[in-house]
Amino acid sequence: MKVAQNKVVTLEYQIRNAQGEVVEDTSGHPLQYIQGIGQLLPALEKALEGKEAGEEVELTLAPDQAFGEYDENQIQHIPRSAFGEGMDLQPGMVMYARTPDGHQLPFLIREVRDDVVVADFNHPLAGETLTFHLKVLEVRDATPEELAHGHVHGPDTHHSH
Numbered sequence: 001m002k003v004a005q006n007k008v009v010t011l012e013y014q015i016r017n018a019q020g021e022v023v024e025d026t027s028g029h030p031l032q033y034i035q036g037i038g039q040l041l042p043a044l045e046k047a048l049e050g051k052e053a054g055e056e057v058e059l060t061l062a063p064d065q066a067f068g069e070y071d072e073n074q075i076q077h078i079p080r081s082a083f084g085e086g087m088d089l090q091p092g093m094v095m096y097a098r099t100p101d102g103h104q105l106p107f108l109i110r111e112v113r114d115d116v117v118v119a120d121f122n123h124p125l126a127g128e129t130l131t132f133h134l135k136v137l138e139v140r141d142a143t144p145e146e147l148a149h150g151h152v153h154g155p156d157t158h159h160s161h
């Protein structure tokens with residue numbers, strides 16, 4: 001079976017930056033997604049289209065096709081008082097902000113000052129040219145329920161929503 005719209009794809013991938021360093025590696029921890037519904041970067045879905053289990057593909061993406069350009073406007077100053085009193089805030093920590101519609105938005109603490117915390121909302125890999133090595137492990141049809149939910153259900157995951 002080939003990767004196509006509405007197929008559930010199981011894959012492993014490795015991401016390397018322009019210096020050749022591995023920045024993410026899912027070997028041994030495969031990921032599952034539904035092709036064609038926007039769960040994966042469009043450029044990756046395009047590269048995987050038509051591939052079968054066992055096939056590998058490697059492609060290099062500029063920031064605008066990967067996780068975006070680094071954007072200075074994504075740096076925000078959050079009042080120190082917005083954080084818990086006893087919180088030990090340190091540069092390099094990843095925290096989550098809750099958006100008005102209830103989503104969790106990760107940010108990286110760049111700097112902790114007396115009155116403000118400098119928060120970076122850029123994707124950790126923003127601004128990077130990245131090489132993706134993808135290996136397709138399995139391709140199957142999505143169930144109607146999976147398509148309705150917009151995500152993959154495991155063989156023994158019981159859930160209701």
Ligand SMILES: [Zn+2]
Pocket residue numbers: 149151153159161
């Ligand atoms: Zn579901």
